[in-house]
Amino acid sequence: MAVSDRVHVRAPGKLNLFFEVGRAQDDGYHDVASAYQAVSLWEDVYARPADGFSVGVSGSVDLSGVPSDDRNLALRAARMVAQRLGHDGGVHLEIVKQVPVAGGMGGGSADAAAALVACDMLWGGELGSSELQRLAGRLGADVPFALMGGTAVGTGRGDQLSPALAKGRFDWVVVTAEEGLSTPDVYGRLDELRRRPDIRPAAASPDVDPAVLHALRAGNAVALAQHARNDLQVAALSLRPDLRDLLESGEQAGALAGLVSGSGPTVAFLAEGPEAALDLQVTLSASGHAALHVHGPVHGARVV
Known part of the structure; x- marks a missing residue:
């Protein structure tokens, strides 16, 4: 196996354009149906040989919630590749983050996807995309999509992926929050709220609305705005009522639609x-929000 000195891999954050959540299963997990889109907010992972396994983290976002021990998903990905290849050396990963931490955009999953690709390249493994996807599925539901990128439909726990055709470019303004939301807490609140008669009940078999896929295929942002939906939004708003005002502010400022991404916040x-997005970003930034203009779809994890 050829071994490299240093490998740089970039992987994207994601937005959930549509997210339908089924009932909680016996193991506590939920079946979901999601339309994912990879967007131009990137995680950069640099891998170099080392005696052991270690990680350093820097970036433009709040890093206080990022673990630097074996709870770090990228570090677990590196160990997984080493085990799969029978590689007896280690790696130091340097992660430069732009995706908000605990923000529902899959930043940790992007780190893990990048680490899989980086370590395979670093150690000359040549595992191939199908084997990397298999390893990604063991790390978490969003990791396979971060590997794949583009636009896709995810079912099961979100990790059973099929590519979705998306024509042209979709422009988004993403507003981040200083304080994250726990994904298990959001799902737990959704289960509580669904006991009330005024909340949409769980779908027996979650599915992506065909109108969302038609809008993506047509490159029609107006149609997508009409059908975009996130079942977790009602739970996220229950835990963070301030997000309701933010959604209203964005729509009043000209957004076609606003939605909580994933489990939020x-x-x-x-x-x-692009021009409308820039205007919206300026307006929201002037109101004191941390607003970013991103676009999708973009490619998945790849060597830079």
């Missing part, structure tokens, strides 16, 4: 195009 606003 990041909020994504769909704009009609």
